[in-house]
Amino acid sequence: DLTFNMSRMPHVSQAVSNRKRGRFTKEQLKVIEHWRAGFAKQWISTQKREAEGLKPTARYFTGKAVNIHRYDRCRFYMLYTMVYNTALRPSEVPHIRFCDIRLTEEGDEAYTWINVRAEAAKKMRDGKGKPRTAISSNLDTLWKRCEMWKKEWTRHFGREPRIGTDHTDSDLVFPNPRDANRVGRHVPLVKHALERISEEKDFIVHGNWVYDANFPDGKAWKQNTLYSVRSAYITNQLRNGIQLHHLSLQCGS
Numbered sequence: 001d002l003t004f005n006m007s008r009m010p011h012v013s014q015a016v017s018n019r020k021r022g023r024f025t026k027e028q029l030k031v032i033e034h035w036r037a038g039f040a041k042q043w044i045s046t047q048k049r050e051a052e053g054l055k056p057t058a059r060y061f062t063g064k065a066v067n068i069h070r071y072d073r074c075r076f077y078m079l080y081t082m083v084y085n086t087a088l089r090p091s092e093v094p095h096i097r098f099c100d101i102r103l104t105e106e107g108d109e110a111y112t113w114i115n116v117r118a119e120a121a122k123k124m125r126d127g128k129g130k131p132r133t134a135i136s137s138n139l140d141t142l143w144k145r146c147e148m149w150k151k152e153w154t155r156h157f158g159r160e161p162r163i164g165t166d167h168t169d170s171d172l173v174f175p176n177p178r179d180a181n182r183v184g185r186h187v188p189l190v191k192h193a194l195e196r197i198s199e200e201k202d203f204i205v206h207g208n209w210v211y212d213a214n215f216p217d218g219k220a221w222k223q224n225t226l227y228s229v230r231s232a233y234i235t236n237q238l239r240n241g242i243q244l245h246h247l248s249l250q251c252g253s
Helices: 026-051 068-086 143-155 185-199 225-237 244-251
Strands: 101-106 109-116 131-136 179-183 205-213 219-223
Touching: 026 068, 026 143, 026 185, 068 143, 068 185, 101 143, 109 143, 131 244, 185 244, 225 244
Parallel strands: none
Antiparallel strands: 101 109, 109 131, 205 219
């Protein structure tokens, strides 16, 4: 339970109520980006110190409970970062394997892209998934973070992930934390992580009150989820003037 006074927080949105999914406000996204930048800085510093044989000193990577929470903190960061930069569906993310994440270099530039296989893609009306290529909007940064994630994956499961040429000999990127061979669930993790950020930053990011006459007091609480992150990507791209056709191909719509 959060200990601060939620009533004084600027978390009420007048956006049209979405009965299925919550949506981040601009202010909420700024707060999360501030948290994400700080976490990435500490994560990079921690892995560098460990490579030199030194103990971590960053706040998120020290303390009695670090061994319990470190993997989940990094997993949430990676889930959010991947969806925010590629618009993957939350239903697709658990089925992405290491062989699906690739880096292409062209001259002085490089960019990360994810091969969303038919097996991982959302099933269409014919019952088959529609494969696509999801290009990361932050170029090669996602690739660098994935390289860091491989180290956390190895640390957690006690072995390096298999990265074969296809899905039959490659490990899941986000498997069940207790079994690397089982598909993982992310809903409880994302809910808890966003609530923790709300508490740390003293600003509500895990949901919004939206006006809805069908609910008591004329408002309903909408929980932000990984789908909210995908929606944020789409909104940002539309604001940047992307063509609808290209956006549709990226999102698999």
